[in-house]
Amino acid sequence: xxxxxxxxxxxxxxxxxxxxxxxxxxxxxxxxxxxxxxxxxxxxxxxxxxxxxxxxxxxxxxxxxxxxxxxxxxxxxxxxxxxxxxxxxxxxxxxxxxxxxxxxxxxxxxxxxxxxxxxxxxxxxxxxxxxxxxxxxxxxxxxxxxxxxxxxxxxxxxxxxxxxxxxxxxxxxxxxxxxxxxxxxxxxxxxxxxxxxxxxxxxxxxxxxxxxxxxxxxxxxxxxxxxxxxxxxxxxxxxxxxxxxxxxxxxxxxxxxxxxxxxxxxxxxxxxxxxxxxxxxxxxxxxxxxxxxxxxxxxxxxxxxxxxxxxxxxxxxxxxxxxxxxxxxxxxxxxxxxxxxxxxxxxxxxxxxxxxxxxxxxxxxxxxxxxxxxxxxxxxxxxxxxxxxxxxxxxxxxxxxxxxxxxxxxxxxxxxxxxxxxxxxxxxxxxxxxxxxxxxxxxxxxxxxxxxxxxxxxxxxxxxxxxxxxxxxxxxxxxxxxxxxxxxxxxxxxx
Amino acid sequence: xxxxxxxxxxxxxxxxxxxxxxxxxxxxxxxxxxxxxxxxxxxxxxxxxxxxxxxxxxxxxxxxxxxxxxxxxxxxxxxxxxxxxxxxxxxxxxxxxxxxxxxxxxxxxxxxxxxxxxxxxxxxxxxxxxxxxxxxxxxxxxxxxxxxxxxxxxxxxxxxxxxxxxxxxxxxxxxxxxxxxxxxxxxxxxxxxxxxxxxxxxxxxxxxxxxxxxxxxxxxxxxxxxxxxxxxxxxxxxxxxxxxxxxxxxxxxxxxxxxxxxxxxxxxxxxxxxxxxxxxxxxxxxxxxxxxxxxxxxxxxxxxxxxxxxxxxxxxxxxxxxxxxxxxxxxxxxxxxxxxxxxxxxxxxxxxxxxxxxxxxxxxxxxxxxxxxxxxxxxxxxxxxxxxxxxxxxxxxxxxxxxxxxxxxxxxxxxxxxxxxxxxxxxxxxxxxxxxxxxxxxxxxxxxxxxxxxxxxxxxxxxxxxxxxxxxxxxxxxxxxxxxxxxxxxxxxxx
Numbered sequence: 001x002x003x004x005x006x007x008x009x010x011x012x013x014x015x016x017x018x019x020x021x022x023x024x025x026x027x028x029x030x031x032x033x034x035x036x037x038x039x040x041x042x043x044x045x046x047x048x049x050x051x052x053x054x055x056x057x058x059x060x061x062x063x064x065x066x067x068x069x070x071x072x073x074x075x076x077x078x079x080x081x082x083x084x085x086x087x088x089x090x091x092x093x094x095x096x097x098x099x100x101x102x103x104x105x106x107x108x109x110x111x112x113x114x115x116x117x118x119x120x121x122x123x124x125x126x127x128x129x130x131x132x133x134x135x136x137x138x139x140x141x142x143x144x145x146x147x148x149x150x151x152x153x154x155x156x157x158x159x160x161x162x163x164x165x166x167x168x169x170x171x172x173x174x175x176x177x178x179x180x181x182x183x184x185x186x187x188x189x190x191x192x193x194x195x196x197x198x199x200x201x202x203x204x205x206x207x208x209x210x211x212x213x214x215x216x217x218x219x220x221x222x223x224x225x226x227x228x229x230x231x232x233x234x235x236x237x238x239x240x241x242x243x244x245x246x247x248x249x250x251x252x253x254x255x256x257x258x259x260x261x262x263x264x265x266x267x268x269x270x271x272x273x274x275x276x277x278x279x280x281x282x283x284x285x286x287x288x289x290x291x292x293x294x295x296x297x298x299x300x301x302x303x304x305x306x307x308x309x310x311x312x313x314x315x316x317x318x319x320x321x322x323x324x325x326x327x328x329x330x331x332x333x334x335x336x337x338x339x340x341x342x343x344x345x346x347x348x349x350x351x352x353x354x355x356x357x358x359x360x361x362x363x364x365x366x367x368x369x370x371x372x373x374x375x376x377x378x379x380x381x382x383x384x385x386x387x388x389x390x391x392x393x394x395x396x397x398x399x400x401x402x403x404x405x406x407x408x409x410x411x412x413x414x415x416x417x418x419x420x421x422x423x424x425x426x427x428x429x430x431x432x433x434x435x436x437x438x439x440x441x442x443x444x445x446x447x448x449x450x451x452x453x454x455x456x457x458x459x460x461x462x463x464x465x466x467x468x469x470x471x472x473x474x475x476x477x478x479x480x481x482x483x484x485x486x487x488x489x490x491x492x493x494x495x
Numbered sequence: 496x497x498x499x500x501x502x503x504x505x506x507x508x509x510x511x512x513x514x515x516x517x518x519x520x521x522x523x524x525x526x527x528x529x530x531x532x533x534x535x536x537x538x539x540x541x542x543x544x545x546x547x548x549x550x551x552x553x554x555x556x557x558x559x560x561x562x563x564x565x566x567x568x569x570x571x572x573x574x575x576x577x578x579x580x581x582x583x584x585x586x587x588x589x590x591x592x593x594x595x596x597x598x599x600x601x602x603x604x605x606x607x608x609x610x611x612x613x614x615x616x617x618x619x620x621x622x623x624x625x626x627x628x629x630x631x632x633x634x635x636x637x638x639x640x641x642x643x644x645x646x647x648x649x650x651x652x653x654x655x656x657x658x659x660x661x662x663x664x665x666x667x668x669x670x671x672x673x674x675x676x677x678x679x680x681x682x683x684x685x686x687x688x689x690x691x692x693x694x695x696x697x698x699x700x701x702x703x704x705x706x707x708x709x710x711x712x713x714x715x716x717x718x719x720x721x722x723x724x725x726x727x728x729x730x731x732x733x734x735x736x737x738x739x740x741x742x743x744x745x746x747x748x749x750x751x752x753x754x755x756x757x758x759x760x761x762x763x764x765x766x767x768x769x770x771x772x773x774x775x776x777x778x779x780x781x782x783x784x785x786x787x788x789x790x791x792x793x794x795x796x797x798x799x800x801x802x803x804x805x806x807x808x809x810x811x812x813x814x815x816x817x818x819x820x821x822x823x824x825x826x827x828x829x830x831x832x833x834x835x836x837x838x839x840x841x842x843x844x845x846x847x848x849x850x851x852x853x854x855x856x857x858x859x860x861x862x863x864x865x866x867x868x869x870x871x872x873x874x875x876x877x878x879x880x881x882x883x884x885x886x887x888x889x890x891x892x893x894x895x896x897x898x899x900x901x902x903x904x905x906x907x908x909x910x911x912x913x914x915x916x917x918x919x920x921x922x923x924x925x926x927x928x929x930x931x932x933x934x935x936x937x938x939x940x941x942x943x944x945x946x947x948x949x950x951x952x953x954x955x956x957x958x959x960x961x962x963x964x965x966x967x968x969x970x971x972x973x974x975x976x977x978x979x980x981x982x983x984x985x986x987x988x989x990x
Contacts, residue, residue, distance in 0.1 A: 002723040053638055057590050059627060062638060064655070065583035072584065088560035094658055094675050095552050120624070121662035122608040129615070130552060143548055152851070158560070163589055163658065167616035181591050257542060356647070389695065 029364055033302050038245040043174070045296055049305040049369050052174040058177035066369060069313030069403040070292055071182065075161065076212055077285075078184065081206050085199075087157040087186060092139045094163075096131045100139050104265045110231025111135065114166040116179075132165045136282060137232070137258075140187050141266035148280060151191050152273050154251045156280075159186040175293025176250070176495050183288035189268060193259075196281040200237055200255045203285045207239045207253035210287060214307040215242050215295040216404035218412050219252050220490060222464030226443045230284075234259025240490065243297045243410050247432020249494040250294055255289035255341035284379040288311035298408050299377075305370030306377055308404050309397040316342055316349040316393065317366045321359045338389065342382040345390040345395070377404055383452065425479050425491070429453060429460050434492050436470070438485030449480050449491070497925045499938055505964055524859055528797045533740040538669070540791060543802040546865050547669040554667035554674035557783065561864060562809030566677065569705055570656065573679065573782075575751070576701050579606040580694075581683060582652040586636045589658075591626045596633050599760045604631065605726025609661040610892050611674075615852075627660045632727070632753075632779060635682050636761040643775060645766050646686050651775075654681040658952050670788025671745070678783035684763060688754075691776040695750045698780045702734045702748035705782060710790040711803040711899035713749050715985060717959030722941045731755025735985065737907050738792045742927020744958040744989040748782035793903050794872075800865030801872055804892040804902040805898050807958055811837055811844040811888065812861045818856045819877050833884065871990050872899055920974050920986070924948060929987050931965070933980030935973035944975050946985070958985040 024228070030048065032040045052061040061357040063071070079089070095118070111134045111239045119129045133139055148156055161184045172178060186203065190196045200431055211219045219239035229236035239252040262268070263279040272278045299306040309315045320335045322328045335351040342349035352362050366372045375382070379402050384392045417433040419425040428435045439445070439462070446462055453460040465487045476485040525543065527535045541547040549555040574584070577630055590613070591861045606629045628634055635653070656679050666672060681698065686690045706714045706949045714734035718734055724731040734747040757763070758774040767773045794801040801950070804810045815830045817823045832848040837844035847857050861867045870877070872895050879887050912928040914920040923930045932938070934957070941957055948955040961984045971980040 052523055055588050055643075056592055056595065056637070057588065060588035062588065063586040065585050068584040089560040089561060089563040090560050093550050093555035093557065093676060095555055097551055100551065114614045115617060117615040118611045118627070120612040122610060132613070142551070146548075152849070165589070182586060218572060293572065321538070354647070401535045 004465070008119075020058065026251055029301060029368070030304060034245060041302075042297060042300075042303045044301045045304055046108075046174045046293075049300075051292070051296070051305070054174075054381060054405070056404075057179075057416065058166065059177075061174045061178055062183070067289075067292060070295075070307070070311045071289060073311045074214055074291065075184075077214065078206060079161075079211060082137070082186065082203075085157070085202065087159050089160060089186070090093060090158045091160050091162065092133075092136055092143075094133055096133055096139050098129060098131060100142060101131050102260055103138055104232045106261075107137060111166070114168055116165050117166045122222050133162075134164055134166045135284075135286070136162075136164075136185055136187065138257050139264050141268060141282075143280075144280070145191055145266050145268045146270055148189060148270050151273050152437075154191045154270060154280065155188060155195060157186070173293070173495075175289055175291075175296070178289075181288050183286050185284060188283045189263075190274065190282070191270065191278070192282065193257075193281045196257050196283050200283055201258050203238065203283075204237050204253075204255040207255065207285075207287055210291060211239055211241065211294070213407060214308065214310050215291060215298075216401060216408060217252075217298050218409040219293030219295055220464060221468070222466040222490070224464055224488070225441070225446055227446045227464040228255040228462055230258075231253065232261055232407055233284075234261065238464055241294050241298070242415060242434045242492070243294070243495075244415050245297070245412050246435040246495075247415070247434075247493060249434060249490065249492045250290075250297075250473075251463075251494065252291065253285075254292060255285035256283060258282040258284055284359055299404055300370075303364075304368035306404070307370035309401050312371055313348060314369075314371045315347050315397055317362075318342075318349065318351040319359055319362045320351070320353060327435055334386075339384070341389055342393060345394075346392075347393060373453060375400060398490065413487055419479055419491075421478075425460075426453075429492070432493070434463075434490060435460075436466075436477040436488055436490055438472060438476045439465075439487060439489040440481050440483040441465075441486040441489075442478075442481065442483070445478065445481045445483075458493050460491055460493055463492055463494060465489045514923070515905045524863070525797060525799060527738055529795065529877065537792060537795075538613060540799055543786075544791075544795075546791070546800070548788070549669075552674075554663065554672075556669045556673055558677070561808060562784075565790075565806045566784060568806045569709055569786065570679075570706045572709065573701060573705060574656075575656055576709075577681065577698075582654050582683070584654050584655060586657065587628075587631055587638075589628055591628055592626060593626060593635060596626050598633055599727045599757055601756075602632060602727030606661070607723045609663055611660050611662045612769070616716055616833060628657075629659055629761045630683065630779075630781070631655070631657075631659075631680055633758060636757050636763060636777075638962065639682075639684055639777075640761050640763045640774070643684060643765050645764055646768050649686045649765060650690060650773065651681060651918075652683040654679055668788070668990075669790070670784055670786075673784075676783050676785065678781050680781045681779060683778045684758075686765065686767065686773070686775065687776070688752075688776045690777050691752050694778055695752045695780070697748040698733050699734065699748075701887075702750065702780075702782055704784060706734055706736065706747055706789070707900060709805050710793075711805075711896060711901060711903060712747075712785060712789055712793050713904040715961050716963070717961040717985070719749075719959055720936070720941055720957040720984070721938045723957060725749065725751040725753075727756055728752065729756065730777075733959055736789050736793070736969075737910060737929045737987070738789070738990075739906050739910050740792070741990075742910070742929075742988060744929060744985065744987045745785075745792075746958075746989065747786065748780075749788060750780035751778060754779040755780055794899055795865075799860075799863035801899070802865035804896050807866055809843050809845055809866045810892055811842055812866050813837075813844065813846040814854055814855075814861070815846070823979045829881075833881070836884055837888060840889075842885075842888060853982070856936075869893060872902075901929060913987075915971075916974055917918065920949075920955075924987070926990070929985060930955075931961075931983055931985055932974040933967060933971045933984050934960075934982060934984040935976050935978040936960075936981040937973075937976065937978070939980075940973065940976045953988050955986055955988055958989060960984045960986055 030044045034041045051067040055062055116132045117129045121237050163180055163182055165180050167179050212216045218239050223237055224236040233256040236254055236256045238254045241250050241252045257396050260279045262282055268280045269277055318338050319336045320331045324330055339349045339351045415434045417428040417435055419428050419437045450459040469488050478485045507956045525539045529536045545559050550557055580672040610629055611627045612624045658675055658677055660675050662674050701819045716734055716738050719731040728751040729879055731749055731751045733749045736745050755774045759778055763775045766770055813830045813833050815826045816824055834844045834846045910929045912923040914923050914930045914932045945954040964983050973980045
């Protein structure tokens with residue numbers, strides 16, 4: 001291939017340290033298969049697909065343009081939706097003073113081991129160490145207390161797009177578990193629990209749409225157990241995805257009702273419409289760049305990334321295929337004209353007219369990055385006439401978007417096992433399934449399940465109790481405790 | 496006023512700590528005048544106009560929705576413009592390892608005293624302290640070295656929207672000098688100096704447009720002196736604003752050509768089209784939330800903020816004025832209909848229909864926040880008929896936008912003094928002027944000027960040598976050294 005040749009000749013002029021990369025560029029494609037070594041495959045896909053570059057500080061990653069354009073598409077959608085809900089953007093500081101951070105006890109217990117501390121500036125020690133936000137409840141709520149005085153100050157609904165830091169030590173994974181990540185965090189305060197409850201679900205529905213409509217990843221909406229809920233909150237709802245290849249659930253995004261716990265600690269009171277002092281009801285909710293990792297894990301294949309058209313920076317790449325005795329210029333002109341037509345119709349299209357790479361090299365390159373005129377999801381090649389191009393392409397992209405979701409749903413559903421007894425549960429867990437089991441909903445029982453399933457692969461835990469509950473016949477017993485079951489709950493290992 | 500009464504009654508029910516705020520809300524308007532105590536005035540305007548809340552860590556500020564909406568308008572403009580230039584967004588980590596940070600000597604000397612260091616996570620000490628980015632040259636360029644191999648990898652043009660931290664100790668001021676701030680930072684690499692030079696100016700023109708077209712703040716485009724250029728760079732261009740009230744210049748945004756200094760330190764080499772090894776030419780450029788502070792300082796008045804319509808979250812506030820025996824409902828309906836008409840036409844309009852505040856209170860409130868149907872810039876009240884409302888309002892807003900720029904330009908220009916001798920210079924400096932002086936362009940002479948003007952108010956320094964140079968007659972001498980002058984340069988105290 002022309003591409004390979006050019007790269008080899010280049011490497012000679014380069015320094016020794018660069019040779020490894022040159023080799024990588026030459027040998028397009030992945031060295032491991034998704035089914036053979038999922039962890040290695042994932043690392044290769046995000047690096048070779050130019051989404052991520054590993055960074056010299058462990059657990060930190062560089063988000064490359066191919067990633068950021070996906071993030072920006074989701075951000076544009078979500079930001080517009082919350083603005084319709086009259087939620088306003090703001091920006092609170094990155095830093096928290098220790099006194100404030102520790103105000104809510106359960107909350108800080110949940111985050112303390114992961115907090116990064118600034119203790120020096122230049123060569124001087126700071127008087128008091130300063131924490132970097134792992135999340136902003138304690139950063140924001142002292143000011144909610146200041147700003148909220150009467151019922152007319154409610155609801156107070158703020159959101160911020162920012163970075164947060166959680167200095168985790170276990171298994172850093174690009175997008176999925178990183179020490180710094182990007183997210184939005186919404187923080188709202190209401191006069192009544194009814195309003196707070198309603199918003200929790202309204203936001204959760206937006207998260208479902210981010211996953212299903214944009215990333216084409218099927219998710220389950222439900223409520224987290226007491227053990228798994230947000231530290232310091234009243235209850236947590238989430239959208240849960242599942243990764244068939246690793247057999248692990250993954251919390252996709254969370255929408256918490258904080259109840260009045262933080263209001264009490266931070267004295268967020270108001271005079272209600274009867275002139276009486278009352279405490280606010282609060283929510284907080286967030287989704288992060290983790291979404292992108294879930295998408296890669298669900299859709300990627302042995303050729304690389306597969307990007308849903310709705311979030312892809314480039315939806316269509318036009319590759320000229322010159323052949324002997326052809327009028328090369330005419331082919332190139334047609335390619336350029338095709339891109340113009342598609343761009344004018346609102347598609348994100350480009351032509352790869354580079355003359356130092358062969359069509360074959362280009363196919364591999366763009367397949368690795370998840371985009372191609374040949375359908376990237378099922379490799380069906382279709383000849384599309386120039387006449388009616390725009391309509392055909394629109395149909396094609398809509399179809400790809402839908403097919404990706406449908407096929408991911410089929411694969412996910414094929415992993416669901418209903419387990420009514422501990423035996424069934426243990427067997428299904430061994431098979432890396434997503435387990436739906438009747439549960440007594442007792443915290444001690446979940447702790448017990450964790451203890452009994454401890455091992456190299458990590459313990460099982462509850463993922464969520466789906467809002468969409470199957471019928472639970474009376475006298476159904478808990479799979480783990482044998483006590484009367486109160487609900488169906490999804491269980492499994494998780495990220 | 497109804498508003499005042501309601502607030503007083505509320506304060507009784509509140510805790511002691513909240514009384515001060517209630518008082519503030521009741522007594523709308525500012526307690527100091529812009530001309531009397533500019534520093535105090537500025538603090539009051541940004542707090543009472545609900546742009547900023549002071550935070551419990553000195554030098555950190557909360558950016559409230561009224562601020563963020565301005566930031567987002569500028570961001571939408573700038574982001575779209577750089578995307579047209581094929582500059583891509585990315586996100587690099589917040590953290591830098593010390594070895595990398597110190598690679599470029601001049602650069603780290605410039606930033607070292609302000610770097611914040613993370614030394615602990617949870618209760619454990621980190622093996623190596625980790626720096627928080629004060630800017631991202633050293634974060635990014637090791638990867639530029641990795642990504643750039645041949646001339647076909649160039650230009651590499653990346654930008655990121657992020658927070659940076661500079662732990663400064665002198666005079667924290669909201670927006671203008673804060674320990675954490677938001678900005679965009681562009682980092683580009685080219686095969687030739689010609690391309691780099693051209694981009695420096697293209698970006699600088701965008702910064703001029705942010706200031707002049709959006710914030711209605713006049714700026715001077717020019718080049719910084721050797722002493723004032725970016726640490727480690729080749730040359731720095733900037734847009735410089737001037738604050739008549741404080742008599743200080745302020746660097747509005749900078750576009751640096753880094754030359755090949757960083758390329759050398761970080762080994763950013765490529766094989767050029769002749770197969771020879773070459774070093775890239777680099778630029779970096781940034782503007783920050785400081786822009787918003789400059790806008791407040793330039794346009795604000797004794798009633799509070801004055802926001803240019805193009806960046807205002809709300810361009811028009813419609814306030815009903817019910818009167819005795821009037822059909823109140825009809826008035827309210829008309830207000831709502833007016834807002835609908837204006838919103839449909841693309842204006843950012845709202846009605847303040849609250850019945851617990853008087854029209855007078857509302858006028859003061861919205862004046863403080865910089866927006867009102869009565870022109871906020873010159874207080875001329877105009878009756879606008881419902882017929883032709885949209886056209887009239889468009890005209891009005893365009894006119895306000897232009898008037899703000901024109902009037903700021905007049906005020907700025909009135910501060911400019913040409914000083915040809917040290918005596919003239921010293922006198923103008925005493926009068927807090929923006930001084931244009933012929934200069935020999937020698938670094939030692941600038942150091943000498945700084946030394947000779949040291950004092951309570953801070954030393955004078957060069958602001959920029961404007962690209963738009965007045966004629967410099969031969970034999971003109973430097974105002975400070977008496978040597979032959981090479982160029983006209985602006986001097987003054989600065990932020």
